[in-house]
Amino acid sequence: MADKVVDARGLQCPMPVIKVAQGINEITSGQTLEVIATDNGALSDIPAWSKDMGHSLKEQFSQEGEHHFIIEKS
Amino acid sequence: MxxxxxxxxxxxxxxxxxxxxxxxxxxxxxxxxxxxxVPQKEKMVLIAASGDLDKAWPVMILATTGAAYGMDVTVFFTFWGLGILKRPDAGITGDDWRQKMMSVFKKGSPDGLQLSTMNFGGIGAKLMKDLADDKKVASVQELLELAQGMGVKLWPCQMTMDLMGLTIDDMIPGLDQPAGAGSAISLMKEASISLFI
Structure with a gap:
């Protein structure tokens, strides 16, 4: 279970990335953030953001049109 | 040590x-x-030179995303781009008849922008905004407010303001001090991303 969940379902570019950036500011190093998005652009945008910001994407899966990302804050 | x-x-x-x-x-x-x-934040500079809805939108999308990337983002609004920052109730602006005429034909304001093509006297822009609303795409107005909340600096161009007879009171609140090309170049020299949109 992630330390914080960000619900970005229904939101379009660039909002999922912005919500993730806001969410990561509310957790501390080593904690995890789960993001749920329906925007297909998030499939590439969120992993790219995590990599560039130095956070690690622990898990990523899609089910029933919803994309889940679990990011550990660096 | x-x-x-x-x-x-x-x-x-x-x-x-x-x-x-x-x-x-x-x-x-x-x-x-x-x-x-104290690590120096990476810088991003966007030059918003167009007041068209289809240009203002990507400007604000990139500005907010740059801020989400932890970058120090500055948007420099010049020429028709200034229209993005005009207050909706600014009315007829300027002293000169030519400035006044321009303000009548180019109203601007974050919510009043028009499409560069397929505008059809404003119907196209209205359809595009309704569509964006249905698809939950954030509007220029929303992105502008979000950008301000994320610390994006919004610089109106001083020369264009003078040319068009606009004062800081004709603009939406929360803008940075009007600046010129020198300030923009000075920032772009250090920026890792600079775009003219």
Missing amino acids: RMFAYVYMSTSEETVMTTTDLEDAVAAAGEAAAENT
């Missing part, structure tokens, strides 16, 4: 070094350490 050790060794070997020299060296080492601990 290495720096301090070096200072200590050199004083023990070279007795000519005075206390003042040592203090200066320690101060320099301290400053160097302070510089290392």
